[in-house]
Amino acid sequence: MTDLLSIADLQEGAVAEILALSERTDLGRPLEGKGVALVFQKPSARTRNSTEMAVVQLGGHPVYIQKEEVGIDTRESAEDVARTLACYHAIICARVMDHRHLVRMAGAVEVPVANLLSDRDHPFQALADLLTVKQLLGRLEGARIAWIGDADNNVARSLAQACVAVGAELTLASPDGYRLSDPPYGVRQVADPAEAVEGAEFVYTDVWVSMGQDEEAEARRQAFAAYQVNEALMARAGNAWFLHCLPARRGEEVTHAVMESPRSAVWRQAENRMHTARGALAWLAGVR
Template sequence: MTHLLTIADVGADGLRQILALSESASLGRPLQGKGVALYFQKPSARTRNSMEMAVVQLGGHPVYIQKDEVGLGTRETAEDVARTLACYHSIIAARVMEHGLLEQMAAATDTPVLNMLSDSDHPLQGLADLLTVKQLAGRLEGVKVAYIGDANNVCRSLAEGCSLLGAELTIASPEGYGLPEELEGVRQVVDPAEAVEGAAFVYTDVWVSMGQDAEAEERRQALSAYQVNEALLAKSSDAHFLHCLPARRGEEVTDGVIDGPKSAVWRQAENRMHSARGAMAWMLGARP
């Protein structure tokens, strides 16, 4: 039994193994004749498509479950939902509002639980990000990555991965928008120009995520100086641009950057599928 709720859960060795499995073309069909529950409390284009295809590539049958079909934490406890789904599936994957729901599910069953996104972490995105950096830079150790904007769940998973594998991450955020914890090898600054100097990769995400509409204007004002545009990217070391998508063009990034020759966002999006396949294979016991 191996749950995957955060990048930190798997450790450095596990992380290296997942990335190696993600690049492997010979994982076999460990899910042949088996189901994978995909519960979505929050919708997503990339997560649903990448996960369904990854399950199929491993020989399994993905079952998409909408939030209205399962009253997670309301009609039924998270523990009872997990126990029920474990009767039918070999992996339970969930995309939830509150990370605590995943922890409750994982504590209630021996069936592996996979975090498809929570309010604090997005490990599947972090795996795809690390895989993309490794492919383009040829390594992770010592590679300089800059993250610009709100240090959200995507940023936390990226930071944990960089810290474990030796990439040098600098996060530039306004006061009150940085990571609350310190991680080895992760630096936090206020000035975005300082963060991108010498960076091989520059990453950003939306300023207003799902569920933050009430504070949208406040967030846009606080982050208005953190747009990744051509002028900011020019201060880097000819950096590749990364974004987890969807992008709000004209806010956190300009068209010229996301559509530019150094943009790697579509490779990154494709890697969501490959890294999901690697993660699930690893959870089921595969090792490179």
């Protein structure tokens, strides 16, 4: 039994296997007659819709479960929640506040557990990012990606792990205090956004203030004021594509013009959340 809690936990070659499955249209219905639990401690538009549709496309039945219905570590322990859900479902997927809940759930059951987002990792987003890069560039090996803004977050961490796994080159541009605290070997960190985008084929950013960071909002906006992805920064990159995991706050981390430019790939990225969720769930179900 294999779980998908973090890109870093996957064996060599697993990322390539999942991406290959994500591009296939002949996966059949490996989840026919089976349930997939979708536990959401945090709400999401893309994650819920993409994952539910992926389960349906694989012949399964997705069950959306709100945090109040299971009450991880309040109503029941993380272990008991997982044991209960494993009675009914072939795969347990969860979007949680604390990554340790996922680790405990995975340790308590035999069915695969998948991370739909935690405070540490967002592997399904990273898979969609790689598929987008591959579609637009025709390769992943040597692809040059620049991340601008808060690099010590779950999306940047999973992206860094994924880039290392496939041989892509990632440069993170962040101010002091917001750099990735545990960068994989080969990932470069700089302070200057202009330096990061030189020669980049993709420029990626995320919101400055994420869910649960409202008390830090003003400090974060000041820290990232020079890290906006705008027309001038994109011009320094040349003919680069723009990426964003969404939702975006136009006028903060990215301008409206960049979001709507012909080189913006954000909607392809969003669609690929469904394709890579389908590939990942098929992989967890044993399809190779």
